[in-house]
Amino acid sequence: MSPETIFRVQLILGYVAWLLCFGAYAMPKLKAMDAAAAQRAIATLHSFRIFGLVFILPGVVGPNLPAQFGSFAAYWDLATGLLAILALLTFRVRRLFWVFVVAFNLVGVVDLLMDYYHAIQLGVATNPGQMGSAYVIPVLYVPLLMITHIAAFYLLLRRQPNHAPALVSHPATS
Structure with missing residues (x-):
């Protein structure tokens, strides 16, 4: 198999594995939590995105x-x-918290989508070895990040019958 094919297979299977894991273990727990606690858990994971700076660290990625x-x-x-x-x-400070929750999720999704766009446009997948040790980020970490962004938006928009209201209020049903 070519390096490009291996990279694409690993990327796709990374999504499959994380979707199975997240669907079985994380999402049921997040749905059972109150809205703020669930978003706090997701924000904790995304707070480690400072790790993405390795993409500009000489010696970690290829020249x-x-x-x-x-x-x-x-x-x-x-x-x-x-x-x-x-x-x-x-x-x-809940009002501020919700602003930052929406902000990090919007910026994060734009980041990941634009990273995919740039990777395709610049042919990153044709020579994935140039990512060096940062190779694990797109095949293991990015799928989980995208899945949790989608989960965060789902949780923001869903009805919260027994908890404090989420970002979107829904009219009461009779």
Whole structure:
């Protein structure tokens, strides 16, 4: 198999494995929590996105990793991680907490979608070895990040019958 094929297979199977794991273990627990606690758990995971700076760290990634890919991925990951940290720090100030929850999820999804776009445009998958040890980020970490962003939006928009209202209020039903 070519390196590009191996990379694509690992990326797809990373999504499959995380979807199975997340669906069986994490999502049922998140749905059982109150809205703020569930978002706090997701923000905790995303607070580690500061790790994305490795995409611009010489010696960690190869010299032929396209700079446009590495810089965008690194700085948008950093922004997402910092917004998630701000969400965690403002947990007791709920209005601010919710603003940061929405912000880190929006910035995070844009980051991941644009990273995929840049990777395709710049041919990153044709030579995935240039990611060096950062290779594990797109095949193991990114699928979980995208899945948790989708879960966060789902949890933000769903009806909260027995808990404090989520971001969107729904009219009462009779």
